[in-house]
Amino acid sequence: MELYYHIRSPPCQPVVFLAKHMGLEFIPKVTDVYNAQDLEALTKVNPQHTIPTLVDNGHVLWDSHAILIYLAEKYALDDSLYPKDVVERSVVNQRLFFDGGIFQGATLQAAILSFRGKPIPEEHLAKLKRAVEVLEMYLTDKPFVAGQKLTIADFSIFVSVCSLDMMKYDLTAYPNIVRWFEKMGPHIPDLAAMRQQIVADLKALLAASS
Numbered sequence: 001m002e003l004y005y006h007i008r009s010p011p012c013q014p015v016v017f018l019a020k021h022m023g024l025e026f027i028p029k030v031t032d033v034y035n036a037q038d039l040e041a042l043t044k045v046n047p048q049h050t051i052p053t054l055v056d057n058g059h060v061l062w063d064s065h066a067i068l069i070y071l072a073e074k075y076a077l078d079d080s081l082y083p084k085d086v087v088e089r090s091v092v093n094q095r096l097f098f099d100g101g102i103f104q105g106a107t108l109q110a111a112i113l114s115f116r117g118k119p120i121p122e123e124h125l126a127k128l129k130r131a132v133e134v135l136e137m138y139l140t141d142k143p144f145v146a147g148q149k150l151t152i153a154d155f156s157i158f159v160s161v162c163s164l165d166m167m168k169y170d171l172t173a174y175p176n177i178v179r180w181f182e183k184m185g186p187h188i189p190d191l192a193a194m195r196q197q198i199v200a201d202l203k204a205l206l207a208a209s210s
Contacts, residue, residue, distance in 0.1 A: 004029040004042050004053040007194060008201035010108055010163060011064040012052040014155040017188045018068055021155070024075055026054075034205075065096045068152040080149050092146045095138065095153035099160055103131045107163040114167035115202060132164070132174060139176035143183065150187060158184045162195065 005012035072082035
């Protein structure tokens with residue numbers, strides 16, 4: 001199993017974090033999309049040349065949410081990460097769509113501006129605040145974002161909240177998110193080391209582009 005990815009890429013991180021949680025091993029194909037040689041190699045397997053891209057016994061798949069589902073369905077020991085029950089699965093899917101369609105974009109854009117020392121427009125801050133409030137609601141009286149069990153949706157949304165944490169976004173008004181965020185750490189082996197690497201890679205990228 002090969003994974004074309006870069007750890008500094010937020011869409012790649014939930015796939016790496018889930019693989020760590022599940023104890024899965026993959027051949028790392030570290031891919032810098034700003035490097036012409038890396039991009040050429042990636043395009044040979046993925047014509048959209050996006051990361052993450054997974055190659056598993058000839059099966060090629062991209063989009064982080066699709067890869068999370070695939071890994072859970074094929075390699076998980078049971079269905080707790082991605083339930084077979086239609087009702088439970090629908091909630092997991094909705095949380096994934098919320099992250100992919102709303103939360104991930106809002107947090108990523110704000111984090112990039114913050115990391116570069118640029119002001120975040122008030123309109124975007126308002127949009128981000130609404131998204132954070134929705135996540136706080138999801139976690140009301142629930143230990144995880146889709147209910148009582150840890151699922152792949154937690155790994156996806158966790159990365160978005162990591163972006164908030166990196167930009168020092170004030171989450172004190174959202175105790176459910178804070179509780180859940182702290183609870184997620186032990187589920188991801190080597191998390192601290194990976195987050196240090198992410199910050200270092202981002203700083204190097206920004207320094208190279210300045």
